[in-house]
Amino acid sequence: MEYPSVLIEEAVKQISRLPGIGKKTALRLALHLLKQDELDTEQLSEALLKLRKDTKYCATCHIISHTTECECRTARTDQSTICVVEDTPDVIAIRNTGQYFGMFHVLGGVISPLDGIGPEDVKIDSLLHRVKESKGEIKEIILAISPTMEGDTTAFYITKKLKEFPVKVTSIARGIPIGGELEYTDEVTLGRSIISRREYTQG
């Protein structure tokens, strides 16, 4: 495609490097910016730069943070539970449920031998270190990892490694989504939901 200006060409090239954005969308976004106030583009540009340059990761739980003082150290966080997730969006999703008040541990990926990602490439050692250093204060590790082949491998590996510590290892429930129809649920999920059935509790 030929662009009317090298400035547009460069902007389209850079924008279309983002995942899921093609050249046509990139052009649409570039032309949109041209029609908006100059301040809008300045704010966008600055927000991206600041995000990339100033973002820090908590040395303990590896959550993205703008300070090294992460929420995992604050008093309002329950210090007896760690929820282990693959990446930051999972932290956001779980926090937004309003059902979990403990700490997190971001692995930064899952074990995937086919992609050459071994246990040492994700933050598992650091998790074991946290559990060890807590001297029994951490009572439960909740594994909230996607139920894919790689996710299950990772969960299995972590469970095995945690056996030597006096912690309970749990997994978030797999089953039929709320509002989901039985009839359209895949067999594996339905099968697991029968195996993991729960007794009705009063209250």
Added chain:
Amino acid sequence: MEYPSVLIEEAVKQISRLPGIGKKTALRLALHLLKQDELDTEQLSEALLKLRKDTKYCATCHIISHTTECECRTARTDQSTICVVEDTPDVIAIRNTGQYFGMFHVLGGVISPLDGIGPEDVKIDSLLHRVKESKGEIKEIILAISPTMEGDTTAFYITKKLKEFPVKVTSIARGIPIGGELEYTDEVTLGRSIISRREYTQG
């Protein structure tokens, strides 16, 4: 939604102001940038800023340009034809066909009384001025405006205004798209394609 860092929150806020990008996509893009090299974000950020700050518009044809010397003045552009379009993407689309070698005129919008956009808000006067100043050098005005209600109104207005000049005013052909099936073409298009039928030419 609660974000783990104010930097992410600000980035998501700014990215999601772009058209067609919601908060979830914005978060995905922000996290993508965090995983890439810092240079990538710098290049993106700079390209956007430069685009917004350095983009100029040709004073004659109003095409986006990085200089004030636009292609409409170059020798390789046919100086006898002007193709009138609504906006820059139309220029790119028509140039990419490789079928047009004349000048362009970007209106920057179409007449739309309902949105309060009158003939004076789009670059029609400037088009008339170009035709007048050319002293007969411009022979044909091709209207390549979308066949919407507003587009047709604009085309009609321009045609009326151009009556006093010795130029031929044409419109790009409306009809069944190449590869389109007759049976699935809407009645209006099909009707117009019969009215605008052409004799087969040899060669």
